[in-house]
Amino acid sequence: MAPSAPFNPPAADLPNKPSVPEWVPPPVTQQKENFAQLKSIDLSLLDSDDPAIVDKLIQDVKVAIRDDGFLFLENYGVSLEQARQNEVATQLHRQFSLAQYLYNNISEADKERLLFSPEKGRHRGVPDGIEQFNWYKPDWEDSKRIPTCLQPFMDEIEAFCNYLTKSVNRRLLTLFSRVLELPDDYLWENVQSHGSPTGEGYFRHALFRPVEKSTEEASKGLRMHGHTDFGLTTLLFSVPISCLQIWGRDEKWYYIVSGGHFKATRHRVFKPPVDQLQSERLSLVLFNSSVGDMPMSPATDSPLIQREGCIEEQGIYKEYKKQMASGRPVPTNRQWREIQISTATDPTDTTHNRVGVHQVVIDGQIMHQREYLGMKVVLPV
Structure with a gap:
């Protein structure tokens, strides 16, 4: 396998690009969680x-x-240092800055045009404080599906997603x-979907705002239910706001700074520690997807499974x-992910989120x- 090249993004200071304020990471929690x-x-x-170093890496990955x-990835090719002398932000922070720019600059007309209505909640019920914009395959192909304020920066966003997916x-x-x-x-050629910067998956800019007390009480602090992702791999970038939790082997929830041999991580989004309750959590996530028509x-x-x-x-x-x-057909990857996404309930839904x-x-x-x-899924709340 040829050595991997580092990420080399398009220039951020081209004449047609508006100035973008730098994203400043919020402070980490001082609470003992x-x-x-x-x-x-x-x-x-x-x-x-x-070969010994590579073999140890493979064994470490196998255990993890x-x-x-x-997995907590390091040295994956996107720099946390200033790559060019005149750059204000690092390569990764530049992407967070663009996400922040979206939420501060999206127009009311674009919200209406793109059905972007986060203030009403994902299910038009109790406001959940979650705003998000996803790039699916059609969105990469049609600029009209993209908020106007982000269109000057699509070369940077697309290059970032191409690097994440293809490198x-x-x-x-x-x-x-x-x-x-x-x-x-094997997995890249036979399982990974292709055809766009995110294949059949998608890239997400998400913003978790502080919620009203009534929302927190209705959801018991949950921002997203315990779940496993439905795709192939999920690339999530660590941020100082501690909301993401994983279900440990001791059947307890633990915060992270943000065929059965590969464990699908049980995780959820929960309210942050008390000293971060009034802070916003900006999130970048790339959900890589397997080929949709492939049966699960x-x-x-x-040889390992054999x-x-x-x-x-x-x-x-x-x-x-x-x-x-039983001889019944198993669902395809697309059927499996779409049925779960389409029937998901909000944490504030007290009608369904109860025993019985x-x-x-x-x-x-x-x-x-x-x-x-026809298949039962049981996950921790």
Whole structure:
């Protein structure tokens, strides 16, 4: 595999680009919370000429994705240093600055045109304080689907997403392929979707604003339900506001600074520590997607799976096994993600978010339970 090149974004100071105020990260919490201890993965080590270093990297990834499903990536190619002498912001902070610019400058006309109505809440109910704009495949192809204020910067945003998908994500998939003892490009060529800067996935600018007390009480502090993502990989950039939590092996929620062998991380968005309650949390996320028409099934070509089999207690695999054994067709990747997204409820929905409706008690724990396409999904609240 050829050594990876660092991100080289388009210039930010071209004449047609308005000035963008720099995003200033908010201070970290001073509260003593339960923070997850994540495995740090230096992605640049994949380029090492020393086979022992690469082998250790693969083993570290294997442990991390089986135990936590969450990797803390370092040295992945996007700089946190000023890449050019005249740059004000780092490469990564420039992208946060553009996201901040969107929420400060989107016009009322664009909100109406793009059905951008965050003040009414995602379900037109209790305001949830979450504003977000997603780039799906059609949005990359038609500038009219993009807020006008961001159009001068689309070269930077598109270059960023192309690099994340085709370099960072591809290197991750190389590591995962090696864990499965498959050829380096197996997952990239056979599972990853293509055809746009985000394939069949999407890129998100999200802003979590402080919520009213009535909203916090209705949701019991939840901003997003406990869930697993529905795609292939999710690239999320760490920010100082501590809202994201993962479900630990000891069945407790831990904050992070923001076939069963690969664990789908159970995570949720919760209210931040008390000293960050009035702070906004700006978020950049790229959701990489598998090929939508591909049926959900284990990678049976994998020598690892052939040798060890699938791990039934991981995630939804046991339900898939029942479905396959009964002769019923398993859903495609697209069906699986779309049914869950389309039927999601808001944390403030007290009609459904209660025991006997969408919640059950298992071993003393309140769990969220839904059935999708004949398969039961149980996740921590």
